[in-house]
Amino acid sequence: MGGHLNINHLLFLGHGALWTIGLSLIALVGGAAVGFVIALARISPLKSVRLLSAAYVQIVQGTPLLVILFLGYFGLAAIGLQTSPLVAAGASLTIYVAAYLGEIWRGSIQSVPKPQWEAAEGLALSRTQRMMKVILPQAVRIATPPTVGFMVQIIKNTSLASVVGFVELMRSGQIVNNSLFEPFVVYAIIAAVYFAMCYPLSLFSQKLERRMGRGSVNPALA
Amino acid sequence: MSIELDFPAVLERWPNFVGGAILTLELAFFATVSGALLGTLAAVGRGTHSRLIARICKVYVEAIRNTPLLVQIFLVYFGLASIGLKLSAFTVAVVALTINVGAYTAEIMRAGFEAIPRGQIEAAEGLALTRFQIYWHIILLPAVEKVYPALTSQFVLLMLASSVCSQISAEELTAVANYIQSDTYRAFETYIIVAVLYILLSLVMRAGFWGLGLVLFPRRRQLGTPL
Amino acid sequence: MQQTASPTPIVSLRDVQKSFGSLKVLDGVSFAVERGEVLAIIGRSGSGKSTALRCIDRFEKVDGGEIIVCGRRVDLPDIDLRALRQDVGIVFQSYNLFPHLTIEQNITLAPCSVKRMGLSEAKALARKVLAQVGLEEKVHAYPEQLSGGQQQRAAIARSLAMQPKVMLFDEVTSALDPELTGEVLKVIEQLAADGMTMVMVTHEMGFARSIADRIVFMHRGKVHETGPASILTAPTTPELVQFVGTGNLKS
Numbered sequence: 001m002g003g004h005l006n007i008n009h010l011l012f013l014g015h016g017a018l019w020t021i022g023l024s025l026i027a028l029v030g031g032a033a034v035g036f037v038i039a040l041a042r043i044s045p046l047k048s049v050r051l052l053s054a055a056y057v058q059i060v061q062g063t064p065l066l067v068i069l070f071l072g073y074f075g076l077a078a079i080g081l082q083t084s085p086l087v088a089a090g091a092s093l094t095i096y097v098a099a100y101l102g103e104i105w106r107g108s109i110q111s112v113p114k115p116q117w118e119a120a121e122g123l124a125l126s127r128t129q130r131m132m133k134v135i136l137p138q139a140v141r142i143a144t145p146p147t148v149g150f151m152v153q154i155i156k157n158t159s160l161a162s163v164v165g166f167v168e169l170m171r172s173g174q175i176v177n178n179s180l181f182e183p184f185v186v187y188a189i190i191a192a193v194y195f196a197m198c199y200p201l202s203l204f205s206q207k208l209e210r211r212m213g214r215g216s217v218n219p220a221l222a
Numbered sequence: 223m224s225i226e227l228d229f230p231a232v233l234e235r236w237p238n239f240v241g242g243a244i245l246t247l248e249l250a251f252f253a254t255v256s257g258a259l260l261g262t263l264a265a266v267g268r269g270t271h272s273r274l275i276a277r278i279c280k281v282y283v284e285a286i287r288n289t290p291l292l293v294q295i296f297l298v299y300f301g302l303a304s305i306g307l308k309l310s311a312f313t314v315a316v317v318a319l320t321i322n323v324g325a326y327t328a329e330i331m332r333a334g335f336e337a338i339p340r341g342q343i344e345a346a347e348g349l350a351l352t353r354f355q356i357y358w359h360i361i362l363l364p365a366v367e368k369v370y371p372a373l374t375s376q377f378v379l380l381m382l383a384s385s386v387c388s389q390i391s392a393e394e395l396t397a398v399a400n401y402i403q404s405d406t407y408r409a410f411e412t413y414i415i416v417a418v419l420y421i422l423l424s425l426v427m428r429a430g431f432w433g434l435g436l437v438l439f440p441r442r443r444q445l446g447t448p449l
Numbered sequence: 450m451q452q453t454a455s456p457t458p459i460v461s462l463r464d465v466q467k468s469f470g471s472l473k474v475l476d477g478v479s480f481a482v483e484r485g486e487v488l489a490i491i492g493r494s495g496s497g498k499s500t501a502l503r504c505i506d507r508f509e510k511v512d513g514g515e516i517i518v519c520g521r522r523v524d525l526p527d528i529d530l531r532a533l534r535q536d537v538g539i540v541f542q543s544y545n546l547f548p549h550l551t552i553e554q555n556i557t558l559a560p561c562s563v564k565r566m567g568l569s570e571a572k573a574l575a576r577k578v579l580a581q582v583g584l585e586e587k588v589h590a591y592p593e594q595l596s597g598g599q600q601q602r603a604a605i606a607r608s609l610a611m612q613p614k615v616m617l618f619d620e621v622t623s624a625l626d627p628e629l630t631g632e633v634l635k636v637i638e639q640l641a642a643d644g645m646t647m648v649m650v651t652h653e654m655g656f657a658r659s660i661a662d663r664i665v666f667m668h669r670g671k672v673h674e675t676g677p678a679s680i681l682t683a684p685t686t687p688e689l690v691q692f693v694g695t696g697n698l699k700s
Contacts, residue, residue: 062421064385066396067413074409078227152288159290163389170292183300191289191297198288345545345604348506349559349611350534359558364549441549441591 005185009176016172017193023158023168026090028151031097038102039109040131053102060099066160068092073164089161097154104150108143109135145208152198152205159194169193232411235402242398243419249312249394250381250427253319257380258373260320261327266357268332279328286325292386294318299390315387315394323380330372334365367439374431378424385420395419457520458483459615459646460505465514465524467500474500476670477514482615487647489657489678492667493692498650501667502619505648506537519614535563538608539617542624544600546592552579552603553588556610563611571610578606582636598629602636609640616640618649654681654693666692 041053060068072092076083112135120134162171173190177183267279286294298318302309309317338361346356366373388397399416403409436443458481467475474497482488490498503509504516507523507530516523519536547555556578557571566574579585582602592600601621608616618637622630634656641647641660651657657664658678666674668688674680684690 059417059421062382062424063417064382064396064420066385066388067399067417067420070399070403070409070413071417074403074413078410156288156290159292160386162292170290173293183296184304187293187296187300191285191293194289194293195285199284202284202288339543339545341541341543341545342547344508345541345547347508347530348534348537348539348541349607350531350563351559352531355562359562360547364547367549439549445591445593 005176005180005182009180012176013169013172013189013193016167016169017197019167019172020155020158020169020194020197023086023089023093023161023166024151024155027093027097027154027158030090030094031101031154034094034098035101035105038098039105042102042106043109045127057099057103060096061103065092065096065157066163068096069160069164085161085164085166088164089158089166093154093158093161096157097150100150100153101147104146105139105143108146109139111142112138142212145205145212148201148208149205152201155197155201156194227411228408229411229415232402232406232408232415235406238398238402239395239415239419242393242395243423245312245393246381246384246395246420247423247426249315249319249384249387249392250377250423252316253323253380253384254377256316256320257323257327257377260324262331262362264324264328265331265335268328269335283325283328286322287329291318291322291383292389294322295386295390311387311390311392314390315384315392319380319384319387322383323376326376327373330369330376331365333372334367334369335361337368338365363438367442370431370435370439374428377431378427381423381427382420395423458517459486459519460648461515461517462501462504463515465501465504465516466512467497467504467509468512474670475504475511478667478670478672479514480665480672480675482646482648484646485644486662487641487660488649488663488665489661490648490650490665490667491652491654491657491692492673496667497670498665498667499619502617502648502650506539506617507533508539531563535611536614537617538611538613538615540601540604540608540619540621542620544592544597544604544624546600546604546607548592551589551591552584552595552606555592555603556607559607559611574610575606578609579603581609581639582606583632596629597625598632601625601633605633605636605640615646615648618647618651620650620652623652657681668692 038053038056041049042057044050044053069089069092072095073083073085073088076088076091081087116134116138117130120130125133158168159170161168162174165171167175169190173186177186180186264279264282267275268283270276295315295318298321299314302314302317342360342364343356346360351359384394385396387394388400391397395416399412403412406412441447461479461481463479465475465478466473476497478497478501480488490501492498500509504511505518505523507528511524514524518533521528521533521536523533546552547558550558553572553575556575557566557568560566560571560574561568576585576588579588582605584599584602584606587595587599587603592603595603605616605621621637622633625633630653634653637647637649638660649657649661658681661678664674664676664678664680665672666680666686666689674684674686674689680689681693684693
């Protein structure tokens with residue numbers, strides 16, 4: 001590479017963009033699996049389980065993702081595991097996403113109207129049955145718009161994986177820039193690609209929210 | 223596989239940690255104040271009759287909300303440099319964080335404005351207040367009150383996100399951690415300490431916003447209604 | 450207290466037209482209010498009576514016709530809205546007190562920021578108008594600490610503090626429980642006795658009959674019948690007969 005922006009640079013950026021999508025999917029799937037457990041633990045009948053899961057959420061939501069990424073990167077090394085940026089980034093993002101999705105979903109589960117819980121109880125269903133057959137199907141409907149909205153946060157947040165050396169879109173941008181020395185142009189292109197990935201999801205989430213007939217403000221930064 | 227943790231070796235550097243934490247709070251403070259201002263203006267702008275202004279505000283909000291902060295920081299950093307402005311990393315960080323949090327604040331404030339009943343504005347118009355007076359006396363504070371918890375969370379998130387400014391070598395907490403860990407070769411311990419400090423800082427900020435709420439909303443204080 | 454009627458009315462509407470989309474709400478409405486006069490506008494919901502009232506303070510723009518309030522052409526686009534609204538006080542069905550301000554702050558806000566009155570003078574004024582509506586002891590309370598009737602009286606006091614030349618009342622007791630309407634009506638009665646010029650849209654037929662100098666009965670966007678309060682007891686048009694006959698005439 002070097003010289004002017006050429007097709008090879010763009011291919012390299014495209015490759016990075018694919019990894020951004022890949023890492024986002026890993027974070028989403030991992031975060032969803034752990035987050036689901038967190039959501040259930042937050043409303044568990046056992047107080048110790050509730051406290052533990054609440055502590056998890058508080059700690060993760062009180063720590064910058066960048067620091068979590070460093071902890072994942074150096075922590076895995078500290079316990080003697082061979083670290084790859086992919087594993088470190090995937091694990092850290094999973095931990096991070098789980099705390100936020102867990103809270104979103106706990107809220108959704110708890111906003112299923114009370115009579116529904118009581119009706120399910122009246123039918124003599126077991127706790128698991130009540131959850132699986134009555135509450136969760138309704139909670140999923142409530143949870144969908146904010147979950148789609150949070151996917152935007154996930155995509156943007158994967159950019160921080162560049163700091164631990166994972167070559168996604170942001171990192172490939174930095175690499176391209178190192179040979180071009182045209183930071184403004186390169187980062188503007190990067191921004192445009194992120195926008196192209198995120199904006200449709202944002203619109204979709206807004207549309208879902210309107211269909212549900214309620215707007216919400218979800219504080220979010222990345 | 224075993225972990226040997228040596229916290230004392232890292233904790234020796236406590237003055238650096240404290241310095242970094244203070245800088246992070248300063249960053250957060252300036253960006254919160256100017257971001258709240260920018261966001262409120264953008265929210266007002268989205269509601270004006272001028273199509274052009276409304277459009278500009280919408281483009282700003284959507285552009286920021288759909289791109290990563292890290293990219294925005296680099297764009298501001300190199301953008302300001304390319305137009306010949308030589309600013310300190312701290313100033314660049316404040317500018318970038320302001321632009322970023324302003325967009326999120328705009329969305330929250332818009333929700334707050336929309337929650338003000340039409341009758342409130344009519345009553346104020348009926349009393350011959352000017353447009354500005356209506357915004358200032360009738361809309362602004364009740365709107366802020368309605369979305370205060372969301373605003374609090376947003377600005378705490380901003381403080382946490384300011385860690386990204388370490389990437390343009392603003393000397394805040396994460397940057398301090400980065401050089402301490404490379405000095406001491408105790409990365410894991412360093413970042414654990416830093417994580418604890420960030421959690422403390424978010425508690426400090428939440429306490430600060432709680433106190434500010436008492437000052438801003440005397441009715442809440444007098445009637446004892448929680449936010 | 451009887452005042453001499455001025456040659457020109459304080460409020461006059463002439464052939465006022467107003468549509469919301471394809472729906473004609475006001476279809477050639479004309480009436481006038483003299484100084485010191487109390488005018489009650491009655492009619493079914495949807496008859497256009499609230500819209501007519503709101504046009505006087507230009508909360509609605511008219512499509513045609515002429516409205517003159519305190520010598521100002523309200524129908525023209527270059528109307529000085531703020532001057533108009535200093536002359537006209539309006540009280541709404543839903544009180545619309547500002548929830549974050551105390552009753553005193555609700556009242557002093559406009560005199561201080563519109564008329565540039567000093568704070569101590571405004572506070573004295575607040576006490577005076579609160580005494581007029583019998584709420585002196587609520588001066589430092591917040592609206593949510595008051596009953597509906599008290600809130601509405603406070604809203605009237607807030608308007609009075611601007612010393613308007615005419616007061617508009619838009620169904621001010623409709624949101625109140627029956628046992629609370631009395632205290633609000635009493636305040637309005639007292640204002641009338643003090644010679645305030647008033648236009649009120651109301652469902653309280655008994656009240657309208659006892660307080661109004663003149664009644665305007667609106668039907669399908671037109672002034673269907675108008676005259677002294679006695680038209681309520683001896684209506685001439687079948688529509689008014691039907692309206693007062695459907696149990697609306699209660700004291």
